[in-house]
Amino acid sequence: MAEFMFATGVECSYPTIDGGRWRIDQLEETGHYESWRHDLELVKELGLKYLRYGLPLHLTYLGEGRYDWSFADKVLPAMRELEIEPIIDLCHFGVPDWLENFQNTSMPERFAEYAHAFAERYDWVRFFTPVNEMYVTARMSALDGVWNEQMKSDRAYVTATRNVAKASILMMQALLRVRPDAIFVNSESSEFYQPCCPDKEICRIAEFENQRRFIALDLLYGMPVNGEIHSYLIDNGMPREELEWFMSQRIGRRSILGLDYYEWNEKLINIDGRPEMLGELFGWYVITKQYFDRYRKPIMHTETNTPDANEAPQWLWRQWHNVQLIRRDGVPVVGFTWYSLQDQVDWNIGLSKALGNVFPVGLYDLNRDPRPVALAYKHLIEMYGNEPLLAGTDILTLN
Amino acid sequence: MGREISFIQYMRAHGNTPGPTQRPYLNGALSGFTAAIPSLLVFHYSGASDSVALKIGMNLWLVLLLHTSVLIVGGMIYAAIFKRAANDCKGGWLFGISYGFLLWMLGPVTLWETVTSLPLAVGTAAMGLFAAQLVFGLLLGLTYPRMHALVQKRLNNAGGAAQGYG
Numbered sequence: 140m141a142e143f144m145f146a147t148g149v150e151c152s153y154p155t156i157d158g159g160r161w162r163i164d165q166l167e168e169t170g171h172y173e174s175w176r177h178d179l180e181l182v183k184e185l186g187l188k189y190l191r192y193g194l195p196l197h198l199t200y201l202g203e204g205r206y207d208w209s210f211a212d213k214v215l216p217a218m219r220e221l222e223i224e225p226i227i228d229l230c231h232f233g234v235p236d237w238l239e240n241f242q243n244t245s246m247p248e249r250f251a252e253y254a255h256a257f258a259e260r261y262d263w264v265r266f267f268t269p270v271n272e273m274y275v276t277a278r279m280s281a282l283d284g285v286w287n288e289q290m291k292s293d294r295a296y297v298t299a300t301r302n303v304a305k306a307s308i309l310m311m312q313a314l315l316r317v318r319p320d321a322i323f324v325n326s327e328s329s330e331f332y333q334p335c336c337p338d339k340e341i342c343r344i345a346e347f348e349n350q351r352r353f354i355a356l357d358l359l360y361g362m363p364v365n366g367e368i369h370s371y372l373i374d375n376g377m378p379r380e381e382l383e384w385f386m387s388q389r390i391g392r393r394s395i396l397g398l399d400y401y402e403w404n405e406k407l408i409n410i411d412g413r414p415e416m417l418g419e420l421f422g423w424y425v426i427t428k429q430y431f432d433r434y435r436k437p438i439m440h441t442e443t444n445t446p447d448a449n450e451a452p453q454w455l456w457r458q459w460h461n462v463q464l465i466r467r468d469g470v471p472v473v474g475f476t477w478y479s480l481q482d483q484v485d486w487n488i489g490l491s492k493a494l495g496n497v498f499p500v501g502l503y504d505l506n507r508d509p510r511p512v513a514l515a516y517k518h519l520i521e522m523y524g525n526e527p528l529l530a531g532t533d534i535l536t537l538n
Numbered sequence: 539m540g541r542e543i544s545f546i547q548y549m550r551a552h553g554n555t556p557g558p559t560q561r562p563y564l565n566g567a568l569s570g571f572t573a574a575i576p577s578l579l580v581f582h583y584s585g586a587s588d589s590v591a592l593k594i595g596m597n598l599w600l601v602l603l604l605h606t607s608v609l610i611v612g613g614m615i616y617a618a619i620f621k622r623a624a625n626d627c628k629g630g631w632l633f634g635i636s637y638g639f640l641l642w643m644l645g646p647v648t649l650w651e652t653v654t655s656l657p658l659a660v661g662t663a664a665m666g667l668f669a670a671q672l673v674f675g676l677l678l679g680l681t682y683p684r685m686h687a688l689v690q691k692r693l694n695n696a697g698g699a700a701q702g703y704g
Contacts, residue, residue, distance in 0.1 A: 184692075184694075508622065508686075
């Protein structure tokens with residue numbers, strides 16, 4: 140019997156910074172390597188069944204056909220024993236050193252190989268996120284110059300977007316070969332850009348950004364791109380035959396569209412034409428409706444939190460009420476996630492430096508003491524644990 | 539993706555407030571009592587207790603009892619100051635020893651000498667008084683997170699104050 144999916148996640152980002160000389164490893168920073176078993180017990184303590192979880196890819200995928208599953212072999216069986224259903228993140232903002240970065244055109248095939256090997260080894264896992272937040276991955280790596288290749292050009296951005304979208308498709312195909320009933324939770328950052336004024340150039344920039352946020356998902360789901368974006372892709376190095384290849388894949392039949400939302404996801408294009416964080420302007424409901432109207436997929440709220448630990452319970456409820464309202468309006472939302480289980484490190488500066496600052500957004504702090512939001516989430520789950528699924532969410536029962 | 543926040547927001551947001559399962563004052567009192575025992579040994583065998591008894595004109599046993607009581611209250615004040623941060627196993631020793639130093643500086647040095655214009659102890663006894671405070675602080679910092687693990691409430695039994703406006 141399929142059920143509404145209440146989840147949390149273990150923060151596992153592993154991009155490189157400083158020209159590739161420094162590897163951020165959130166599993167290390169948050170102490171998960173030492174306390175993974177306790178962390179899984181905390182998931183159970185909260186009454187959660189679903190856990191977004193990524194292995195440390197840079198330590199697991201050592202080269203073509205070479206893997207070190209030693210950590211996975213400890214954690215995943217324990218997860219199974221505790222009856223926690225993992226939603227496995229196969230790529231979370233980074234690649235192993237030997238694959239260099241997201242500009243590497245051999246990356247999609249290598250990731251497909253990894254996905255296939257993973258699915259063969261852990262054949263009981265059914266839920267996968269092939270590449271987490273493709274838009275953010277490509278943007279932070281190739282347009283904003285913060286992670287991995289640290290490039291700042293449209294051409295690099297288009298290359299990274301092509302690679303992560305292609306990697307997602309090839310991984311999904313590889314997983315389906317091993318596990319035909321696999322379900323994909325394609326988590327993406329839900330973004331929105333608001334022009335600050337009626338200035339034509341400012342409005343054009345906002346409109347362009349509001350189109351650009353969709354590119355990776357358009358390629359993934361074979362959604363025809365509009366004229367301006369079509370030109371943008373071709374002008375920045377995408378071969379026409381590759382675009383046709385994307386449009387012909389139609390891989391999204393078994394996909395849930397995951398939409399992450401934080402108060403910094405809505406941005407204002409200021410008078411200088413630059414994006415500024417705006418705070419919560421329209422909220423998850425409105426932004427999600429835009430994505431749903433475009434892709435018509437079942438939706439999952441796959442990440443949210445707020446950096447003020449004291450206000451976190453209220454933020455949790457606000458997000459949940461957004462989910463309730465949009466479900467009442469017929470949008471098939473299948474799950475909700477507070478991200479993450481434990482506090483994070485240096486996310487207040489977008490992992491741009493390794494300072495070691497604790498970002499207090501977790502259900503538990505780094506000592507694994509519950510924050511008020513943990514109690515609030517537990518109550519929420521107790522109250523709404525039997526939430527029915529809506530029409531259009533039969534993906535969860537497909538075999 | 540993250541965002542910049544001000545330092546004050548950062549400190550407040552860190553939820554220095556004890557978590558829903560924490561019992562800070564009970565934990566502070568129990569940890570304070572536990573840490574007081576070795577501190578009492580240093581205090582007594584260094585001769586500091588005799589010196590203090592003489593200075594304040596009190597029976598030795600009463601001095602030892604007073605010392606223990608002060609340290610138990612000290613444990614509760616520690617819980618009130620450090621709140622959630624006191625639960626940190628790795629940082630606890632440093633918070634604790636700093637707190638022990640602070641107690642020594644505020645009590646026997648500043649407060650006593652301000653009131654009486656005389657030192658509470660001199661020579662080995664003064665060193666013993668200082669060491670007793672440091673030992674207390676160190677052990678308090680080390681004990682507190684472990685005691686917390688024993689006395690904390692389970693999430694299932696925690697109160698309902700965190701429900702927000704749901």
